[in-house]
Amino acid sequence: MGLSLDIKRLYALAGLFFICCLAAVYFDLLVLLAAPAVLALLWLTITKPKLTLYFLACATPLSVHLIDERVSTINISLPTEPLIILLFIGVVFKAFSARKLLIPEVTTMLSLLVLADFSWLVITAITSSIPVVSVKYVLMKSWYIVVFYFLLSRYFQNHSMIKKYLWCLIISVIVLTLYTLYHHAAGGFSREYAYTAMRPFLPDHGMYAACISFIVPILFVFALHGNSLGYGKIVRIVCALLFVYMVLAVALSFTRASWLSLAISLLFYILFLVNVRLKHILMIGALAVTVIFVNRDSLLVYLSRNKKESDDNIENHLQSVSNVTSDPSNLERLNRWSSAMRLWEEKPLMGWGPGTYTFQYGQFQLPHEMTIISTNAGTLGGVHSEYLRPLAESGIFGLILYIAFVLYTFVLGFKHQRVLEGSSKYLSLAAFLGLITYFTHGVINNYTEFDKIAVPLYSFLAILTAIEVAYQHDQKDSKE
Numbered sequence: 001m002g003l004s005l006d007i008k009r010l011y012a013l014a015g016l017f018f019i020c021c022l023a024a025v026y027f028d029l030l031v032l033l034a035a036p037a038v039l040a041l042l043w044l045t046i047t048k049p050k051l052t053l054y055f056l057a058c059a060t061p062l063s064v065h066l067i068d069e070r071v072s073t074i075n076i077s078l079p080t081e082p083l084i085i086l087l088f089i090g091v092v093f094k095a096f097s098a099r100k101l102l103i104p105e106v107t108t109m110l111s112l113l114v115l116a117d118f119s120w121l122v123i124t125a126i127t128s129s130i131p132v133v134s135v136k137y138v139l140m141k142s143w144y145i146v147v148f149y150f151l152l153s154r155y156f157q158n159h160s161m162i163k164k165y166l167w168c169l170i171i172s173v174i175v176l177t178l179y180t181l182y183h184h185a186a187g188g189f190s191r192e193y194a195y196t197a198m199r200p201f202l203p204d205h206g207m208y209a210a211c212i213s214f215i216v217p218i219l220f221v222f223a224l225h226g227n228s229l230g231y232g233k234i235v236r237i238v239c240a241l242l243f244v245y246m247v248l249a250v251a252l253s254f255t256r257a258s259w260l261s262l263a264i265s266l267l268f269y270i271l272f273l274v275n276v277r278l279k280h281i282l283m284i285g286a287l288a289v290t291v292i293f294v295n296r297d298s299l300l301v302y303l304s305r306n307k308k309e310s311d312d313n314i315e316n317h318l319q320s321v322s323n324v325t326s327d328p329s330n331l332e333r334l335n336r337w338s339s340a341m342r343l344w345e346e347k348p349l350m351g352w353g354p355g356t357y358t359f360q361y362g363q364f365q366l367p368h369e370m371t372i373i374s375t376n377a378g379t380l381g382g383v384h385s386e387y388l389r390p391l392a393e394s395g396i397f398g399l400i401l402y403i404a405f406v407l408y409t410f411v412l413g414f415k416h417q418r419v420l421e422g423s424s425k426y427l428s429l430a431a432f433l434g435l436i437t438y439f440t441h442g443v444i445n446n447y448t449e450f451d452k453i454a455v456p457l458y459s460f461l462a463i464l465t466a467i468e469v470a471y472q473h474d475q476k477d478s479k480e
Contacts, residue, residue: 110409355449357383413428
C-alpha cells in the first residue's frame, strides 16, 4: 500500500530539516538550527492570531528589551515585538485585500480620536527635526494601535476572550512581581534595591510600577463583582488575595506616581458608587485649577517649606511628592517640563517631531534649573509627561488631540457605568479603572513607547471600544 500524500510531505520536510541541520553544522551556522522553531512560530502567528494574542499578553510583562544605543527611544522587545510586527503586517494586508475598512470598531468616536491623534503624528513626522527617529516612532505606534486596539476590539466582541486575555496578563504580571520581590528581598526591601530589582525585564521602577498598576483594578473588580462575570466564590477570594498582594507590590516599588494613581482609581470607583456625573467632576476640576492658579504664589511658598526627600521611609517618600526645593527627582522633572515648554515655544504648531524630545531638550535646559542628575547633552530619558510630550514633539494640535482622546475615554467609561448591566458593565469598569492608573501616572512619566505599557493601554481601550460597539448594535436593534 502506497504512502499517503500527507505522510510523504512529512517525510520530505523531515529530510529537508535533516539536510539543513547538516549544512548548519558543516558551515558553522548553528543559528539555522532555530529555523524550525521560527517557522512554527510564524505559522502559528498567521493561522492562529487569537493564540498569538494570548501568548503576547503572557509574554509582554516578561519580555526583554534590547535598546538601540544610537536611538535610545526606539527599542526591540523579545520575543514579543517580532510577533507584533508579523500580526501588524497580516492585519494590514487582510484589511486592504478585503477592501472593507469602515467596520464598526473603526467608526466609533474613540477610534476616530485615536486615528486623528495618529494622523497628526504622521504629519509632524514629515516635518520632524530628526526624520529617522520620527519614522521609527510612528511605525512602532502603528503596530501597537493596529494589533492591540483595532484587532483586539474585533475579537473582544466575545466577553470570554476578554476575560481569558486579562487572566493571561494577570498571571504574567504576578510572575514578574514574584521575580522582582525575590530580588528586592535580597536588599532588605530598601528603596535603593527597588530601583533595579525588576531587571532585565524592565529598566526602572517607574515603568515596573506603571505596568503592574494596570491589573490592580482588574483584580479589585473581579473580587467585588466577580459574580456578574460568572466567577464563583473561590475565584473571587483568590482575586481578593491577589489584589492585596499587588497593592503591596506597588507599595514596595517606591513609585509615588503609582501610589497616587491607585488612590485616584479608587476615588473614581467610589464616585461611580454614589452616581456622580462626569460633568460635575469636570466642573470641580476646573474650579480647583482656577483656585490653584490664583493662589500660585502662596502655594509655591508653602511647597518650598517641604524638605522631605525620597528615602526608605514610605511616609517620608510619599510626602516628598511636593518637595520642589531639594528632591532631585522632582527638580529634574521640573527641568524636563520647562525644557518641553521652551521646545514648544520654538515650534508651537508642528513641534520637533515624534520621538525627538530626548535628542533635543539638552540645548533648552537653563543652568539654574539643572540638577545633579541632569546632563548637558540631555541624553538621560524623556520629558516625564505624556501630556507635555505631544506638546513639544507635535505642537499644540498634538496636545489638543491627546487630551481629547483621554477625555473621551472618561466620557465612555462614565457612560458605560450609567447605561450597561452585567458583565459588560464590570468588564468596562475594570478596563476603565486600569486606564485611570496610567492616565494619572502619565502626568509625571511617559512610557507608551515600551510594550510593557503600550500593550495593556491599547488592550484596555479595545475593551471599551468592543463593549461600546456591542451597546450601539443593541440600541440599533431595539429601535428597529
